[in-house]
Amino acid sequence: MGLKVLVIGSGAREHAIAHTLLKGSSVEQVFVAPGNPGMAQDGITIVQLAQHNQAALIDFAKENAIDFVFVGPEAPLIDGIVDTFEAAGIKAFGPNKVAAQIEGSKTFAKELMARHNIPTAQYRSFSSLEESKAYVAEHGAPIVIKADGLAAGKGVTVAMDEDTAYKALEEIFVDHRFGAAGSSVVIEDYLEGQEFSLMSFVRGKEFWPMPISQDHKRAHDGDKGPNTGGMGAYSPVPQIPQSVITEAIDTIVRPVTAAMVDEGTPFNGILYAGLIATKEGPKVIEFNARFGDPETEVVLPKLTSDLGEALKTILDGGTPTFTWDEHRTTLGVVLASNGYPIKPQTGFAVPRFDLSGDPDAHVYYAGVKNTEDGLVSDGGRVLLVETTGNDIADAQRKVYSIVDAAQTTGYFYRHDIGAKGLPGYQAD
CATH class of the missing domain: 3.30.470.20 (ATP-grasp fold, B domain)
Structure with a gap:
């Protein structure tokens, strides 16, 4: 009998994790909670349990003889879901609540790096609008403003001028755009490079x-x-x-x-x-x-x-084996709902992609839901189309031939993924 694995999460990341697990001969079945209906196309079993419902997830893991749990998103990790699984005698891959602070608090991470001389930008932490504005006025721009807590990857502003920095601080402290994640800020020196x-x-x-x-x-x-x-x-x-x-x-x-x-x-x-x-x-x-x-x-x-x-x-404490395709290039393009990330417009039919000409191509689903008429958009980032090519230019050609040929009403996507890696690239 192969392994049974429970993956926590619902996005394209968890779809990719589950799909990769199933490709290995050691894994018999992958459950994803709460998952999304797009994942079912890959033989993944969707479990209608919220990722924060720790008691129900533990019951499910025990009832289904789950060998181990893989926790995808940051929120349940920071809530201590790994601690809860381990206390129940269930193996879980992910950091415990204390260790997850390396993401949950930018101040925690910065102080850790400072104590151990790990190279990072100079910074200061502030818990008030007035103090942080005064620091920006004294320091000048460019400067980087970060909400201290979790902000789904959107809590960072690279401010090339002071007015942009002040606006970012007001969004955090006055508009409370990031909720509790914005109770304090980390302000960093601007770093240049790729x-x-x-x-x-x-x-x-x-x-x-x-x-x-x-x-x-x-x-x-x-x-x-x-x-x-x-x-x-x-x-x-x-x-x-x-x-x-x-x-x-x-x-x-x-x-x-x-x-x-x-x-x-x-x-x-x-x-x-x-x-x-x-x-x-x-x-x-x-x-x-x-x-x-x-x-x-x-x-x-x-x-x-x-x-x-x-x-x-x-x-189990052993030494794992990892081998990678080191010769080819993988490239993925996200289809997002119009209006993302401010106010996504959802409910549009999810495009159908013709992957028949590309055995390396795959679609990983995120913000989708089922209706009588099929899958429709139900979030900001809806899916990602990925393929593999001999190099960046080849991978770009392959993935954009798939995406550009689809009906994408209600969506937008970038047309320059991977451009920085092409020979002779010059920024605008």
Whole structure:
């Protein structure tokens, strides 16, 4: 009998995790709670249980002899769902409540990095509008404003002028746009360079890095428009040399995982390091306590080994095996509802994509729901179309031939995913 795995979450990230688990010979069945109806097309079993209903999830795991649980999103991790599963005798892959603070509080992460000399931007924390505005006036722009807590990837403003910084602070403190996440802010120095995401499977001081990726946060082509949760991603990132990746592992991933063990808050699970390649070397923009989205949808398709077997091995204390397709490029494009991220307009028919000419292509669903007429949009980011090519240009050609041919009324998407990795790229 193969493994039975329960994945917590409902987005395209969890769809990619579940799909990758099922591709491995070790896994017999994957349940996703609460999931979304688009996942069912891949043989994934949807469980109608909310991700915050810990008691019901524990009952389900016991009744269905679940071998281990994989927690996808940040909110249940920060709520302590892993602690709850472990207390019930159920193995769960993810950090406990204390360790998840590395994402749940930017101040926690910044103070940890300061204590252990991990390279990141200089910063100050503030809990009032007046103090933070005074600091911006004194410091000047460009400057970066971050809501301290969870803001679904949208709580960061890179302010190139002081007026933009003041507006961002007012959205946090006056408009309460991010709720409790905005009870305090972290204000950072602006760093220049290309960003990249380095995710690792972690067990205490041991870690197994994944191929790097780069996502696109702004809503529109040319990095214009508001910040989003991510409009697409690609992997690898050819403009980031291997020497920079090695330096990031040695100066960031290794010391931060060791620091958390040494301070009594060991991290287990997926550690996401959002990094920037500056002239002084790689520096940390942020840490997340889980897989990134949309990075997961382009990194996991590169995995050529068995994900379920590796995760179980990590949970059991053994040494896992990970092998990756290191020669080809994966690239994914998000279809988002018109109006996203401010006020998404939903209820539009989900496009049907012709994947018949591309055996590498896959659709990962997020904000969708079932109706009598089929799937319709039910969120900001609705799905991601991913494929694999020989290089970035080939992957772009393949994925956009699929997306451009579909009926996308009610949606928008970026047309330049991966452009920064092309030879001769120049920003506008």
